[in-house]
Amino acid sequence: MAKNKDDNQLNKLREQFQRNQSNGGDGDKGGGDGGGPKRRFNFYWIYAIIFLFFIGIQLFSGMYANLQNTNYRDFEGYLASDEVAKVVIVNNEKAEIYIKKDALSKPEHEEVREQPFGGGVNDGPHYVFNIGTVEEFNKKLEEHQNEEQPVIVEYTKRENVWGDILSWVFPIIIMVAIWIFIMRRMSGGGAAGGQIFNIGKSKATLFDQNNNVKVNFKDVAGLEGAKEEVQEIVDFLKNPTKYTNLGGKIPKGALLVGPPGTGKTLLAKAVAGEAKVPFFSLSGSDFVEMFVGVGASRVRDLFKQAKEKAPAIIFIDEIDAVGRSRGRSQMTGANDERENTLNALLTEMDGFGTDTNVIVLAATNRADVLDRALMRAGRFDRQIHVDLPDLAERKEIFEVHLRPLKISKELDIDFLARQTPGFSGADIANVCNEAALVAARKDKKEVERQDFLDAVDRIIGGLEKKNKLISEDEKNTIAFHEAGHATVSWLLEHAAPLVKVTIIPRGRSLGAAWYLPEERSITHTEQMLDEMCATMGGRAAEKVMFDKISTGALSDLEKVTKQAQAMVTIYGLNDKIGNVTYYDSSGQSDYSFSKPYSEKTAELIDEEVKALIEIQYKRAIELLGNNKDKLIKLAEQLLEEEVIFKEDLETIFGKRPWKNEQDKLKASENGHSKEESKAQVAGDSNVSPANSGEKASIDSEDSETASTTDDEQEQVEKEI
16 A cells, blocks of 8 residues: 555656646756656757857957057057057067057047056057068168157067967867767757668657557547457556466467558557557658668667567557568569568567567558568467448447537437448548538538538538539530439439439539448349449430430449459359459469469450440440430439439439338438528538438549449459
């Protein structure tokens, strides 16, 4: 109990010291017996004092002499006026002139009359000038002086000891100062870019009890499975005997794998905040340097520091920067240096003499490119998958990011979570921030539901461009293109239900259709075919209505081609190719520079991909041909109102006969009323049920589509 009391007192003293330091407290507050570190003496003060000492000697050695420079002509005038008392020849170089006291009262001698300090009478010397040679000076002096009262001439030698010392020492001091400055810069005293002598030192940031991390597991919404695994690692470090008594060993490492923005780094921050052990954090790129051998040296130095503070955790963010597979590149040099760094990392993680309580935590979104030796048990014993959040997790994430916002009481978080499938945690944070900005632009007192919908619209598609000039023919083509997407998707069972269609340019797209896809883990052949058919609906509508096609379907063709290639070459959904896949999920295949199939098979794949797309294109043409009158009506309404919603399609086509998860949602959660639609067209901002569903769009010829897909389609495109 006494020990705990002493520890508590010590912690209080440390906190008091940190508060004093942050509040600009003086050295007495932070450097006493309170346990805080004392301020280091700055030796630059000594250098400054020495420098000022020499300068002061030189400047103030003659501070009480008020000497004025003159010339021989003025000196002749002083002689003629009988004002010179005596002349002192110094070192046969200069002549110092002493003026008689009664002559100092004259106006021309006013500047030399008094001492510069104290205001007393200046006894001399008063003037000084260079004489050339002594012989020449004496000759001129004899010619001009009064023979009855000759001027006294004295000769003296003076040595300026301090001046001589300063002339020799000052350059040395300058060189030494420059040398010290350069050495301190190279050894870490200056900017990070000049640390030549410390270039092999680790750049890791240490988090311990002195600089606590404020993030903990409560701040990490969702990710329940991932949190459970990393919490076990934290518990092992806190209570090792609980596991070692049963013969268990501490895991060497854990790899956080997942798409960008899912919270891998945030989870690592929570580990740092919860573990209460030294936590070293750095990026994989911190090992990389232009000098040979630096990466390996930094790895060894990092683990050396961690072992000294064991038990400890090392977190390497974006480890794929240093952990890529070896021997996969034809280039040497930089690649060899990367391999040397990786070899050092492998040895430190699991080699001879690595029985230490140091856990390596790493994060990457490219686990497929990591080296096999790095991924094996004994190094990264666990791979913790941090996936995109599901519905419940998105709700938790919204709750976290909505805390600092002034939101409306009527805001339904469940609705926001359902409207954002496929969004990562970073995307949701961006939505909340953008919604607050939208509300601020409208001078609102709180953030409302519509602000969130507008924010998602803006993030997905970009800013509306209502003032963009589009010809009537182009606008007509865009309207029928988007109406074609909406019509085909409405008439197909497995196509995602429509939410909104617009022909208002947004971002780089000239028009767009929003869909709300189901969240599913697997996709059947019929579902993929219906999605492909709906994607081709835009080009099919142009063919049906104008008997010609445009370049606006570029993004549609790109998307449908990837889907068809995935069906044939990845998922084995083609009868002629069969149950074969040419995709290596590990990323360790030897097919980097050659295809894993013959030229004949390549021709067959091309034929089947083309056939799949052509079949769905003709299918879309047939559907639109059978419903041409409804297509025209929908396009005309789109041209008139510029934005139409699900209710408009139900009025034209009737309700869809198929039931799915999205159809079970209330109408208030799926869309807005007609009055809201009209308000959107007339207003400054888009009022629409935005979501992250699949969005088809028609773009200008040189534009790039702004589209999002459901989780399964994103995986297909990534794998291709």
